[in-house]
Amino acid sequence: MKNRISYIFRKPDPKYKSIEALFGVIARHLKEDVQTDAIMMSYAGGGLSTLWKNLANFQKKAYHIYHITGDVHYMALRTGRKTVLTIHDVQSILKTSVVKRLYLKLFWFWLPAICVSRITVISEFTKNELSEVIPFAKKKIRVVYNPVNPSFQHVAYTFNKIKPTLLLIGTKSNKNLERTLRALEDISCTVVIIGKLLEEQLTLLKQLNINYVNEYDISFEALQHHYRCCDMVCFASTYEGFGMPIIEAQAVGRPVLTSNLGAMKEVARESACLVDPYKVDSIREGILRLINNDHYREDLISKGSLNIQRFQASTIAQDYLKVYNEISNT
Template structure:
């Protein structure tokens, strides 16, 4: 008899797909090894009323099932029982706001869930170090399982374009550092493809710096894959990431990457991307000019990136999760 794994997902919203794409791919690989069940919560948000209603909606089908809380709804650990795994994707994007809000979020997203679950998985050593500071009492429960690169992403070589390269930017939230990126690209002949909803201020900056661009928002993953294939370079100089999926997605397609020399991005990319200080506009600019004008450098980064991606192949990640499920069963 196969072990039953119940995956608990947040309510799906059109603008947020990363967790669903990630664990959907993992479920597809696991379907012959475990019995899979899925529960999508009915409400989104983090108010006390939403938390209470979502908790009350939980139904355990079998006392032996393992419940895997896939992210963003950590508070569900209060009712899923000891045979539970909680995946935490990052810390910084949650613990922000005024003091009262931070206390509330820390309690329901970290402290209480950490007491109830058997295992906590995080997506980078960087996130693990951050989380251990927040819940030091639960440090022995925390294990790193990297995000897998999507199996639909495969190497797709493209003719080099040094005249007017297409530069892909992923995300428009404050941590994506897109305002400094725009400034760094000012005066450089290029076309931008931007995935994410642009703010009024970002639109004004695009006009101010006279940058040619195309923006995409709430698009299916197949369109994002095509954006990777169409680009010449991925520029991902974030100030904070729990992991940094665009790094390995771009490398899987075969595109050079510029990313930040801090946190999880440095951990994920290692020496296979052009690393920059995300707070230094001139450094970002110099990286773009260096790569777009040097075909040899592009080829070197592409080759190293393809090797780096092997660390994140889905078969390895699936085995890591199976090991964790076995540990929970035997606990």
């Protein structure tokens, strides 16, 4: 008899679809091995009221393995021992006031870690961070990388050295947009920025006289289009739990510039141009090297094609299956 996996998701929101898309891919690749269904939360937010309402509305099913896919970690208080909890990162949750940090540690980390049988994280970097928050549950942690969506396929292109198009994903503070823009000053290029720009960022773009296109709340198909149409992807983030744009760009066959630290370095290895995200000069040197050095750029594209083999959906799905089997056998 096949195990039945019930995936627990946050309340649907058209602005936030990455977790749902990720586990949709996983579920499709496990259809021969397990039965799956999805449970969506009815309430959004992280306040006590939302927490209690989601917990109260939950109807536990017998014989199911539950997989809390992220964001609503506290649901482990209802799902019980036969549960996998995926934690995508640590810092973004805990960057807040002392009182709220204690509240989040209690309901998003400490209590869930006690309740569940297994915790999966999406990088060794996140595992190390999480181990400091829940040292008592270190033995429960397993690293299972994010898969690259099979919809991202290699598309041949000719690099535009005269005026390349640079794709930048994300506008939040950790995405390091301001330093990347300063690094582009006086470089002939078109910048495509995905994510809603702040007034300060718009002002900076104007000051630097950068030719740019900005889109946000776009469809998955539109995102794919931008990867296919760009010449390179710049992702000099200061913090990530994983770094999906790295492998998405490499799947399409585009060179990547990313940070030489944390999960980005772990995911990219030697297949991207690694720069110091805190130094504008380092970012600028990396961008210019990718534009001007044909051999270096083509070498990174080739290495990127090899690198993404580690993140094939079929491989990652089997890694999750091993975790589910660990639980069913206990």
